[in-house]
Amino acid sequence: MAFLVALNGVGVTQNVPQRQMTNARRRNQELHVINTLQCWRTVSECRKISVEKQRHGTKSEMYRRGLQELDDSGLVLDACQDIAIIVGFLAACSYLLQDVRKAASNSLQMLTLLMYWSRATEAVRSAGSLYARIINETRNTAILQSILQKSPTVNPRLECPEFHFGGGAVEFDDLSFSYDGHREVIKSLSFTVKAGQKVAIVGQTGSGKSTIFRLLSRHFDPSHGRILVDGQDLCHVSLDSYREVLGIVSQNTILMNASIRENVAYPCFDASDEHIISACKAAEIHETIMQLPKQYDQEVGGLAGKLSGGENQRLVLARLYVQDPKIVLLDEATSNLDGTTEQKTWALLNTFCRGRTTFIITHRLSTIQNVDKIIVIEQGAKTEEGTHAELIANGESSYLASLKAQNSSQVWS
Numbered sequence: 001m002a003f004l005v006a007l008n009g010v011g012v013t014q015n016v017p018q019r020q021m022t023n024a025r026r027r028n029q030e031l032h033v034i035n036t037l038q039c040w041r042t043v044s045e046c047r048k049i050s051v052e053k054q055r056h057g058t059k060s061e062m063y064r065r066g067l068q069e070l071d072d073s074g075l076v077l078d079a080c081q082d083i084a085i086i087v088g089f090l091a092a093c094s095y096l097l098q099d100v101r102k103a104a105s106n107s108l109q110m111l112t113l114l115m116y117w118s119r120a121t122e123a124v125r126s127a128g129s130l131y132a133r134i135i136n137e138t139r140n141t142a143i144l145q146s147i148l149q150k151s152p153t154v155n156p157r158l159e160c161p162e163f164h165f166g167g168g169a170v171e172f173d174d175l176s177f178s179y180d181g182h183r184e185v186i187k188s189l190s191f192t193v194k195a196g197q198k199v200a201i202v203g204q205t206g207s208g209k210s211t212i213f214r215l216l217s218r219h220f221d222p223s224h225g226r227i228l229v230d231g232q233d234l235c236h237v238s239l240d241s242y243r244e245v246l247g248i249v250s251q252n253t254i255l256m257n258a259s260i261r262e263n264v265a266y267p268c269f270d271a272s273d274e275h276i277i278s279a280c281k282a283a284e285i286h287e288t289i290m291q292l293p294k295q296y297d298q299e300v301g302g303l304a305g306k307l308s309g310g311e312n313q314r315l316v317l318a319r320l321y322v323q324d325p326k327i328v329l330l331d332e333a334t335s336n337l338d339g340t341t342e343q344k345t346w347a348l349l350n351t352f353c354r355g356r357t358t359f360i361i362t363h364r365l366s367t368i369q370n371v372d373k374i375i376v377i378e379q380g381a382k383t384e385e386g387t388h389a390e391l392i393a394n395g396e397s398s399y400l401a402s403l404k405a406q407n408s409s410q411v412w413s
């Protein structure tokens with residue numbers, strides 16, 4: 001029996017690396033499926049469907065082989081166990097039979113041995129499978145633990161006081177930020193925005209504009225310095241209470257895989273149908289929705305992206321109108337719209353944002369000439385700040401240079 005227990009222990013322990021490798025192959029195959037489905041347009045447009053099929057086939061085959069090897073080694077272990085049980089049983093029987101023949105034991109003891117043997121082997125088998133499960137789950141727990149130990153990009157600090165909105169005055173105080181702890185993407189940035197003002201942030205692609213929005217919406221905490229909103233350090237107020245006053249429209253917002261109604265009402269589940277419809281009318285998307293087979297119940301979003309980029313963006317604007325936030329961040333919010341719709345949308349946005357602190361990132365400099373302040377960012381640092389009139393008065397201004405370049409083809413984005 002001791003040999004059987006040892007055999008079980010050795011068999012299960014030896015299986016561990018094989019099981020881990022098979023799990024890794026399964027994850028590899030699943031990740032490949034997710035990645036190719038997410039990028040299915042690129043795969044198709046680059047004529048790589050057959051390549052990805054082949055890769056999927058190779059990864060699936062490796063996973064299948066891993067499973068097969070695990071099964072095979074399980075069968076070998078079972079066979080060894082069965083042989084050990086039979087040999088042990090025969091040895092015990094022959095020993096007892098000799099005793100019975102010598103009248104040292106009786107048939108009752110023989111019966112006891114038979115019952116003991118079947119019970120004991122059953123117990124050893126289930127102990128073996130329990131041991132295998134424990135080893136497997138211990139490994140899974142270690143993976144889960146390593147995920148749980150990853151530090152979040154922001155500390156939600158649930159115990160922090162609530163954010164109290166007091167008009168929406170914003171101050172960046174000597175703020176620096178790095179995504180990876182090495183390259184500074186934002187460098188010693190300081191500026192102030194009064195409550196209700198409109199501010200445009202402009203600069204070359206990759207200069208750090210969207211990163212400023214990510215810091216303002218607290219997807220990341222600064223590496224150095226702080227952001228004060230109405231005098232409250234964003235790192236020391238509860239995240240949810242702050243985000244409640246914040247409305248964000250980004251260039252590449254992905255819609256939820258749900259109906260148009262649910263998508264537009266996502267920030268306020270209790271928004272009435274009238275509210276949703278009037279928001280969609282304001283965002284110039286109502287007519288398009290009414291032409292869809294299921295109108296407001298039409299499913300959109302998900303990996304396939306069932307609406308055009310412009311329609312997507314207008315739905316996100318409708319969502320902003322439903323949310324009715326106090327501070328608005330617009331990151332290339334109209335970049336996917338055609339010229340006429342873009343002009344109309346800016347007229348609406350200007351009305352909507354009146355009195356709300358608004359940050360605008362846009363490549364179309366003509367749309368920000370009336371804002372209260374323009375901040376020019378180059379490689380993460382502020383190089384210019386002022387109104388449109390102040391900036392163009394400076395003949396050396398890079399803002400002025402870009403404004404002139406927009407008449408040709410080079411624009412900021």
Ligand SMILES: Nc1ncnc2c1ncn2[C@@H]1O[C@H](COP(=O)(O)OP(=O)(O)O)[C@@H](O)[C@H]1O
Binds near residue numbers: 203204205208210413
């Ligand atoms: N999640 C990220 N991790 C690491 N680097 C990033 C990340 N997001 C952006 N960056 C880098 O930070 C810099 C600024 O990016 P971003 O703020 O998006 O620029 P933009 O001015 O075009 O909006 C770029 O060099 C970009 O490669």
Ligand SMILES: [Mg+2]
Binds near residue numbers: 209210
């Ligand atoms: Mg950007």
